[in-house]
Amino acid sequence: MLVVKKFGGTSVADKERIFNVAKRCAEDYKSGNDVVVVLSAMGKTTDHLIEMAKDINPNASKREMDMLLATGEQTSVALMAMAFGAMGIPAISLNAFQVVMHTTKKYGNARFKRIDSERIHNELDDRKIVIITGFQGINKYDDITTLGRGGSDTTAVALAAALHADACEIYTDVDGIYTADPRIVPKAKKLEEITYDEMLELATLGAKVLHNRSVEMAKKYGVQLVVRSSLNETEGTVVKEEVEGMESMLVSGVAVDKNAARIAVIGLQNQPGIAFKIFNLLAKKNINVDVILQSIGRDDKKDISFTISRDDVEEAVALLEQNKARLTAERIESDATVAKVSVVGAGMQSNPGVAAAMFEALFNAGINIRMIATSEIRITVLLDEVDADYAMRAVHDKFIPE
Ligand code: ASP
Ligand code: MG
Numbered sequence: 001m002l003v004v005k006k007f008g009g010t011s012v013a014d015k016e017r018i019f020n021v022a023k024r025c026a027e028d029y030k031s032g033n034d035v036v037v038v039l040s041a042m043g044k045t046t047d048h049l050i051e052m053a054k055d056i057n058p059n060a061s062k063r064e065m066d067m068l069l070a071t072g073e074q075t076s077v078a079l080m081a082m083a084f085g086a087m088g089i090p091a092i093s094l095n096a097f098q099v100v101m102h103t104t105k106k107y108g109n110a111r112f113k114r115i116d117s118e119r120i121h122n123e124l125d126d127r128k129i130v131i132i133t134g135f136q137g138i139n140k141y142d143d144i145t146t147l148g149r150g151g152s153d154t155t156a157v158a159l160a161a162a163l164h165a166d167a168c169e170i171y172t173d174v175d176g177i178y179t180a181d182p183r184i185v186p187k188a189k190k191l192e193e194i195t196y197d198e199m200l201e202l203a204t205l206g207a208k209v210l211h212n213r214s215v216e217m218a219k220k221y222g223v224q225l226v227v228r229s230s231l232n233e234t235e236g237t238v239v240k241e242e243v244e245g246m247e248s249m250l251v252s253g254v255a256v257d258k259n260a261a262r263i264a265v266i267g268l269q270n271q272p273g274i275a276f277k278i279f280n281l282l283a284k285k286n287i288n289v290d291v292i293l294q295s296i297g298r299d300d301k302k303d304i305s306f307t308i309s310r311d312d313v314e315e316a317v318a319l320l321e322q323n324k325a326r327l328t329a330e331r332i333e334s335d336a337t338v339a340k341v342s343v344v345g346a347g348m349q350s351n352p353g354v355a356a357a358m359f360e361a362l363f364n365a366g367i368n369i370r371m372i373a374t375s376e377i378r379i380t381v382l383l384d385e386v387d388a389d390y391a392m393r394a395v396h397d398k399f400i401p402e
Contacts (some may be wrong), residue, residue, distance in 0.1 A: 001166040001247070002124070003028055006038040006156035010173040011230035012076050013043035021171075021230060022083040025129060029089060034124040036163065037131045038156040039080060041072025048150070060159065062107035063143060066136075070096070070144045073152070075134035080131045091129040094119065096136040096144065103137030103145045110137050110145035112154070115162040125130070132159065153214035161221035168223050170210065171230035176237030177202070177209055180254040184389050185396045191252060192235075195242040198252050201344040201378045205255035215239065242346055250354060251345035251399035256388050258339045259315045260290070262370070264305040265320060266328025270297035275304060277327055281319055287312045291340070291373040291382055301330075305371065307382060310336050314350050338370065339388035342380040343395060354399075355379050361398035 004026070007021050021037075029035045042048075049068050053060050071073035084091035099119055103110035134152025137145045147154050153170055160168035177199065180188040192225045194202075196219035203212035209227060218239065219226050228236025268274050275294065282289055292306040308316055313334055320332045348354045355372075358379055362369060367390065371382035383391055 001032075002034040002036070002163055004036045004038060004156050004160040004165045004168045005171060006152060006169070007040065007171045007230055008152065008173065009040040009043050009045065011037055012080065015231075016135045018076075018079055018083050019087075022080060022087060022089075024171075024230070026087060026089050027083070029129055034316050035129045036120065036124070036135060036159060036165070037077075037080065037129060038152060039073060039076040039131065039207070040134050040152040040282070041069075042076050042079075045072040045075070047311075049109060051056055065155055066107045066144050066146045069146050070133070070136040073135050076257075077131045077133050079379045083344050084131075090127060091131060092123050093133075094123075095133045096138050099132060101137045101158070103139055105141065105143075105145070107139075107143070107145055109148045110139060111147070112137060112158045112217075115158055117162050120159075120163060147213070148211070150208070150211040151213070153211040154217060154335060157214045157217045157221075157223050157225070160223045161217065165223070168218070168225050169236075170214075170225055170227045172209060172227060173229065173231065174209060175229045175232070175234045176227050177239070177253070179252065179400045180392055181256070184256065184392050185254065187396065187400070187402065188391075189400065190234075191195040191237050193238040193240060194252055196239060197242070197377055198344050199239045201375070202253045202255050203340070205257055205340070205342045205344070205378075205380070212238075243321050248353055249345055250347040251343045252347075253344045254392055254396045254399070255342045255344065256339055256392050258385055259310045260307050260332060260338050260340045260382065261310045261336040262305055262307050262338050262382065263313070263316055263320070264303055264333040265327065265329045266303045266333060267328075268302050268304060269328040270300045270302045271328075274302075274327060277323075278304060281323060282308075283312070284317060285315060285319060287316050287319075291371050291380060307338070307340065307371070336381050337385050339385040340380050340382055341388060341391045341395060342378055343399060344378045345399075346377050348377050348379075357398055358395055361394045362391055365390060365394035367394070381398050 081093040099114045102114045134155040176190045178188040182188040200215045225239040290307045295303040369381045373380045
């Protein structure tokens with residue numbers, strides 16, 4: 001059996017944890033499996049590297065940022081190989097160049113295009129444990145790229161797909177996927193399994209356990225994932241395709257995103273093409289828009305509001321202000337004190353009334369809803385950030401049985 005095992009930063013934060021990971025992998029190896037280990041940078045290394053960069057040059061180029069950030073993962077794979085060496089187990093560390101993991105050219109947010117698997121297979125055939133840097137790739141200029149924060153999960157899934165691995169295990173500092181963040185909702189429970197689509201919604205909504213592109217890729221290539229703790233033997237959560245007849249929970253998770261902001265473009269002419277112009281401007285600057293609300297026109301005027309990430313507020317407002325005349329807007333408003341609370345569940349597709357039940361829970365909690373958006377398996381409400389935690393608990397109580 002070929003197993004890909006990915007360990008996050010907390011799992012390799014110090015010497016003791018590095019040896020803990022090495023021991024777990026050694027058990028697998030000794031039972032006869034081929035073992036590929038993917039690692040993140042140790043502890044908060046990536047954050048520290050970013051701070052160092054900002055201190056030298058707050059506008060450092062993305063290319064140089066990637067050059068810097070990729071060193072974090074290179075440190076952990078080398079140290080891990082040394083730990084195996086100390087235990088007398090043959091192992092080798094490889095970076096993105098040595099594998100070769102090819103990505104698109106975009107620094108800071110590259111995507112995998114292709115992974116050469118020959119070198120890895122050769123090393124495995126020599127009965128070595130192969131330890132690979134997460135989060136990084138090589139672009140067509142032979143430059144180092146990174147995949148975006150949290151991208152090591154995506155490296156693990158991409159490798160599992162390229163190597164046709166029999167298992168892909170994501171080890172982290174929590175026991176699996178929970179129905180909500182247990183720090184906000186103490187009653188939250190660990191799920192035994194969850195579908196790719198549900199996980200994708202939760203990951204995108206800010207449940208930070210998995211990088212959302214890793215889930216996208218797992219779904220696309222049919223890689224079944226297990227998310228579990230590196231610190232104990234608890235079973236974890238399986239992320240997989242929805243099985244016909246599988247009793248899907250009505251709601252499998254409640255998520256919150258506190259990095260949301262609302263922009264309102266007010267007093268627009270009620271004519272065709274306005275929405276296109278607004279969202280095209282934002283799209284060209286790579287600003288992701290989420291919940292969108294257009295008011296019913298009045299006196300030939302209408303308003304369009306939408307949510308974006310707080311990191312993009314300044315840029316979006318400046319852009320809209322510059323184009324105010326062309327958009328026929330009277331004014332632009334922004335509010336960065338909002339949050340999004342969402343319920344996700346594959347069972348929603350065939351069960352009406354989930355939205356009503358969610359709104360009832362919020363009403364009973366005295367919480368005002370500012371905007372609403374839905375997908376087939378998700379309902380999202382925008383509310384004031386100060387209400388977010390309370391709303392999470394109210395909604396969770398409503399849907400998740402004790
Ligand atoms: N080290 C990178 C980060 O902190 C990638 C990862 O951890 O997955 O974002
Ligand atoms: Mg992570």
